[in-house]
Amino acid sequence: MSLVKLQGTPSCFVCGNENDNPRSLGLNIFWDNESRYTFISFIPDESWCGYEGMVHGGLLAAIIDDAMAWSIKASDDDIYVTGKLTISFRKEVRCGKKYVAHGFLERKEGRRAYTSAVIKDEEGNTCVEGGAIFIRVK
Numbered sequence: 227m228s229l230v231k232l233q234g235t236p237s238c239f240v241c242g243n244e245n246d247n248p249r250s251l252g253l254n255i256f257w258d259n260e261s262r263y264t265f266i267s268f269i270p271d272e273s274w275c276g277y278e279g280m281v282h283g284g285l286l287a288a289i290i291d292d293a294m295a296w297s298i299k300a301s302d303d304d305i306y307v308t309g310k311l312t313i314s315f316r317k318e319v320r321c322g323k324k325y326v327a328h329g330f331l332e333r334k335e336g337r338r339a340y341t342s343a344v345i346k347d348e349e350g351n352t353c354v355e356g357g358a359i360f361i362r363v364k
């Protein structure tokens with residue numbers, strides 16, 4: 227593993243910082259240059275939950291979205307927006323436990339970038355799977 231810390235976007239809800247966005251989750255995003263995926267480690271707390279102790283799916287979708295967005299950004303300075311996002315919740319994500327998200331750039335076709343992502347628990351179980359089509363802004 228050769229992880230490089232990506233700069234993040236200061237005001238981003240997922241990867242921002244508390245000065246620019248007090249509500250940001252403040253997650254650090256890394257790029258693994260060998261495996262060619264993003265790496266986001268997190269331990270959710272109670273404030274991330276919908277049902278008690280169970281992390282809100284919308285928040286997990288936001289993390290998945292960022293993991294994929296940065297998998298594009300790692301090799302491309304153009305701006306892409308999420309056009310289509312699909313997500314499957316396979317196993318509940320609990321607060322207080324450690325998880326890791328990975329985002330992968332699969333391929334590019336014209337203005338489209340096809341990506342995938344996964345969130346795994348410490349035992350390596352897949353909890354969330356996602357896919358997206360990002361569109362390069364003209």
Ligand SMILES: CCCCCCCCCCCCCC(=O)SCCNC(=O)CCNC(=O)[C@H](O)C(C)(C)COP(=O)(O)OP(=O)(O)OC[C@H]1O[C@@H](n2cnc3c(N)ncnc32)[C@H](O)[C@@H]1OP(=O)(O)O
Pocket residue numbers: 235238291292295296298299304305306307308309310335336337338359360361362363364
């Ligand atoms: C990501 C890199 C940034 C990294 C920095 C990190 C920042 C922080 C991280 C932030 C991360 C958070 C990120 C966020 O949350 S971004 C915020 C959430 N997303 C948006 O708000 C996007 C809103 N939508 C639009 O602005 C427009 O609809 C876009 C720009 C997407 C297209 O309107 P435009 O008029 O420009 O283009 P077009 O209609 O001529 O289509 C062009 C091509 O695209 C294909 N197409 C279009 N839509 C879809 C679709 N839904 N599924 C599949 N394909 C689609 C279309 O078939 C055509 O293909 P082709 O026929 O040419 O082959």
